[in-house]
Amino acid sequence: GGIITQTPKFLIGQEGQKLTLKCQQNFNHDTMYWYRQDSGKGLRLIYYSITENDLQKGDLSEGYDASREKKSSFSLTVTSAQKNEMAVFLCASSIRNTEVFFGKGTRLTVV
């Protein structure tokens, strides 16, 4: 079986700071996703990528950038952290229209 590794597990940033979250998968999946989950809520799609160097915006992309330089890695940048952005960011991967696997998440706190 494979694994999705997200780093860091916890990220504390200052308001206005640029912050980067990283994700690596060894499933050899083509598609990777970044979701944001506010406490007790559903998942909102920020960015997804269907192959290396591809980027597609989700409904929540404003305020974020993403990068997929290798098939196995997908990074997310918060361009200017805001206090109302405290959430868990989940990275996921899949082969299209098959089960999506999730990492354990990065918990972001903005002070």
Next chain:
Amino acid sequence: QQKVQQSPESLIVPEGGMASLNCTSSDRNVDYFWWYRQHSGKSPKMLMSIFSNGEKEEGRFTVHLNKASLHTSLHIRDSQPSDSALYLCAASASSGSWQLIFGSGTQLTVMP
């Protein structure tokens, strides 16, 4: 308005009871539906998927799909306290966009 709507937002059932969760998509391009379960503090894990009209059963869990109305439902019989979790519905399209869109979830609590 969210493209994938779930109801109810929260549900409390007694141990041994039946839990019924609903999900509807407003995007007519979707034709694949997924149910994920997320226990507190954990990541979501796929529970069941359904792509064809009708019903699919796996143990205590049954999903229904009506493709004409883009409505799916998840039914859990003989509910157990370990079933207490956030249940997330997701939808995707077999062609076109590769997005996987989730709903806002149903928080299920099974009371012993």
